[in-house]
Amino acid sequence: AGDGFIICGQDLILDILSNFMRMHGVMALRAYIGSYDSLVSLYYGKVSVASAHLWDSAGDDYNVPYVRALLPGIRCAVVNVTYRMQGLYVASGNPKTILTWRDFAREDITMINREKGAGSRVLLDENLKLLGLYGSRIKGYDNENQSHLAVASAVGRGDADVAVGMEKVARQVENVEFVPLKKERYDLVVKKEHLDTAEVATMLSILRSERFQNEFKRIGGYDITDIGKIVAET
Known part of the structure; x- marks a missing residue:
């Protein structure tokens, strides 16, 4: 450079x-x-x-x-x-009781994704692979955004039920709760x-x-x- x-x-x-x-x-x-x-x-x-x-x-x-x-x-x-805690952004009170990677496959859940190559996206994809799930079958999987803050805000507004991201950002966004899953x-x-x-x-x-x-x-x-x-x- x-x-x-x-x-x-x-x-x-x-x-x-x-x-x-x-x-x-x-x-x-x-x-x-x-x-x-x-x-x-x-x-x-x-x-x-x-x-x-x-x-x-x-x-x-x-x-x-x-x-x-x-x-x-x-x-x-x-x-x-x-080291940071990665996990799920859900709406306050976690109304849909989203707790694990398997919940992404539920019919009643729509996600918002990070872009390919983002650490949070790789964490999701690796876990879906372990569960034998294809992203293409998950609602909202193709709806990508470039930042932790943007996907957390989408969940806070109710535009999506769940997204993957780091804990710190959940504290900055109204109406968002964090489900910790992985220390990265x-x-x-x-x-x-x-x-x-x-x-x-x-x-x-x-x-x-x-x-x-x-x-x-x-x-x-x-x-x-x-x-x-x-x-x-x-």
């Missing part, structure tokens, strides 16, 4: 990270693209840092199988940012040959700093136990 240091992903934590980096003299830019596309962009060298929360049902693992598959032959470091690991991915660059070194030292971590002590929904830790290498 010749025209700046580009960090991919949609979480607020990355916005704050890029602000901190700019304060440290690194021109960090943001690209709001989902997990799958950000790994592909990293492979093609269009971005400097990808973020991912992609669950692999085969090994009950996050991100590493996808990094191996989407960046073949490229040595990468997988750096944790946070949200990671940043960088190419190992870039670990020694000033930009990546600055990013890692910010993630590991008390000052940065203090920003998240007051925001609910983040578990930053492993923030800045290299959790895997490929």
Whole structure:
């Protein structure tokens, strides 16, 4: 990425990270693209840092199988940012008693989906696969939206009965309740040959700093136990 240091992903934590980096003299830019596309962009060298929360049902693992598959032959470091609770957005009081992935197949339920390649979409699709369900048979499956906030708002308005997303957003939207289903690991991915660059070194030292971590002590929904830790290498 010749025209700046580009960090991919949609979480607020990355916005704050890029602000901190700019304060440290690194021109960090943001690209709001989902997990799958950000790994592909990293492979093609269009971005400097990808973020991912992609669950692999085969090994009950996050991100590493996808990094191996989407960046073949490229040595990468997988750096944790946070753990987040993923689950279902339902209307307040959960009038339709939607509690599990199997409920998506019910006749009386209409969903709203995230776009292909979003971590929440992959989590849903992997669970549907385990249940032997096809998305095409689920009402509203083809109705896609690009953000957690948008799908939560649709549920809050009554335009859909259920959507998949992270807990923090449910607190920001009226008339929405959250059904927790999966603690996910949200990671940043960088190419190992870039670990020694000033930009990546600055990013890692910010993630590991008390000052940065203090920003998240007051925001609910983040578990930053492993923030800045290299959790895997490929």
